[in-house]
Amino acid sequence: MKSGINYSNTPEFIVMHYSQSGDRAWYSIEEINNDHRRKGFYPYITPNGRPLFIGYHYLVNRLGCVSTLRPENIFGQHCASMNRKSIGICVEGLVKVLDQNTKKPTLELVYRLMKKYQIPVNRVVGHGEIDNKDCPNFRRGMSGFRETLVNFINKIDPDSKLAN
Numbered sequence: 758m759k760s761g762i763n764y765s766n767t768p769e770f771i772v773m774h775y776s777q778s779g780d781r782a783w784y785s786i787e788e789i790n791n792d793h794r795r796k797g798f799y800p801y802i803t804p805n806g807r808p809l810f811i812g813y814h815y816l817v818n819r820l821g822c823v824s825t826l827r828p829e830n831i832f833g834q835h836c837a838s839m840n841r842k843s844i845g846i847c848v849e850g851l852v853k854v855l856d857q858n859t860k861k862p863t864l865e866l867v868y869r870l871m872k873k874y875q876i877p878v879n880r881v882v883g884h885g886e887i888d889n890k891d892c893p894n895f896r897r898g899m900s901g902f903r904e905t906l907v908n909f910i911n912k913i914d915p916d917s918k919l920a921n
């Protein structure tokens with residue numbers, strides 16, 4: 758990493774995104790990386806010296822596999838006003854909704870991060886709630902997503918104060 762650049766991130770929010778894979782079957786990490794490089798995103802240099810342009814911290818792909826892209830304490834590039842105070846999670850999907858594959862891993866990932874950083878559910882936001890973007894466009898919007906998240910937390914951890 759170059760010196761003189763502050764890479765730090767202090768997570769207070771979780772920002773949800775989806776990858777717009779359109780009619781493509783997959784939107785691979787390589788493709789996202791190329792797209793974000795073309796957008797001019799500042800790379801995170803991985804420990805083995807490779808630049809990673811993807812601005813998200815995590816990607817949940819269409820099969821429900823979770824990839825770690827940036828360390829949580831490194832700033833993201835996914836939501837301009839939030840990049841140094843949030844974790845960015847991208848959910849891959851053709852249909853813009855949490856489906857059978859992505860639902861459980863996404864909820865588990867979000868709740869694990871909520872607990873780790875003591876982030877309450879009202880600080881789990883959609884990109885489109887911060888910036889004027891159609892992202893993510895889960896079927897019932899982010900309020901529906903937070904409702905699903907609260908139900909999930911209440912089921913596995915009824916005493917959690919983060920669901921309020």
Ligand SMILES: [Zn+2]
Nearest residue numbers: 774775884892
């Ligand atoms: Zn987004």
